[in-house]
Amino acid sequence: MTADPVSVPPVPIGVVTASDRASRGVYADLSGPAIESYLAEVLATPFRIVRRLVEDERPAIEAALIELVDVEGCSLVVTTGGTGPSPRDVTPEALAAVCDRMMPGFGEAMRAKSLAIVPTAILSRQEAGLRGRALIINLPGKPASIRDCLDAVMPAVPYCLDLTGGDRLDTRPERIVAFRPKGA
Ligand SMILES: Nc1ncnc2c1ncn2[C@@H]1O[C@H](COP(=O)(O)OP(=O)(O)OP(=O)(O)O)[C@@H](O)[C@H]1O
Numbered sequence: 001m002t003a004d005p006v007s008v009p010p011v012p013i014g015v016v017t018a019s020d021r022a023s024r025g026v027y028a029d030l031s032g033p034a035i036e037s038y039l040a041e042v043l044a045t046p047f048r049i050v051r052r053l054v055e056d057e058r059p060a061i062e063a064a065l066i067e068l069v070d071v072e073g074c075s076l077v078v079t080t081g082g083t084g085p086s087p088r089d090v091t092p093e094a095l096a097a098v099c100d101r102m103m104p105g106f107g108e109a110m111r112a113k114s115l116a117i118v119p120t121a122i123l124s125r126q127e128a129g130l131r132g133r134a135l136i137i138n139l140p141g142k143p144a145s146i147r148d149c150l151d152a153v154m155p156a157v158p159y160c161l162d163l164t165g166g167d168r169l170d171t172r173p174e175r176i177v178a179f180r181p182k183g184a
């Protein structure tokens with residue numbers, strides 16, 4: 001007699017939109033849903049999105065990040081918005097405040113990829129960092145930036161989470177080939 005297959009619960013992934021106008025309903029948040037669509041397209045691992053929409057205020061962004069990691073158990077959190085040079089753009093500072101260690105290669109890779117597409121890519125101060133086993137990645141606010149930036153880093157995200165002890169993520173190889181060293 002064969003045992004029933006054990007159903008694996010979907011992996012929680014956090015998505016935080018930081019936008020004054022989207023959080024006040026001036027416009028609809030398109031960037032948070034764009035992150036969710038992107039992940040649905042590239043991830044083979046079943047996941048569920050835990051979404052937050054907050055104003056461009058450090059306490060609100062930091063509280064959302066801490067809750068998603070510490071309470072909701074997300075080992076991957078992606079933010080959008082608030083990475084630019086205007087006074088209310090504070091998402092990279094919020095990320096740095098809640099992270100133990102920074103992962104500078106992520107911002108470098110996303111800006112390099114974006115700069116080939118738009119000259120204002122260098123205006124984004126987007127960062128990534130680790131809070132315990134969780135990887136938090138900043139993306140710009142423009143909906144069109146989501147795909148470009150995530151394409152630049154997603155091949156390295158699964159192995160990063162392997163190394164931090166985060167959730168196992170597998171990608172659809174026809175879309176994104178995740179790099180895992182042989183024997184890993
Ligand atoms: N979450 C979003 N959903 C839809 N469009 C967005 C979103 N965030 C930004 N945009 C669009 O990209 C443009 C530039 O984004 P940016 O993050 O610089 O906005 P902002 O000036 O900080 O304003 P806000 O914080 O109110 O979104 C916005 O004017 C808007 O057209």
Ligand SMILES: Nc1nc2c(c(=O)[nH]1)N[C@H]1C(S)=C(S)[C@@H](COP(=O)(O)O)O[C@H]1N2
Pocket residue numbers: 080081082083084085089114117118120121122123124125139140141142144145146148149
């Ligand atoms: N790939 C990509 N990166 C991008 C952009 C874009 O349209 N596509 N917009 C740039 C612009 S115009 C700004 S001001 C910064 C910061 O955007 P944010 O404040 O919405 O995070 O991201 C930059 N990075």
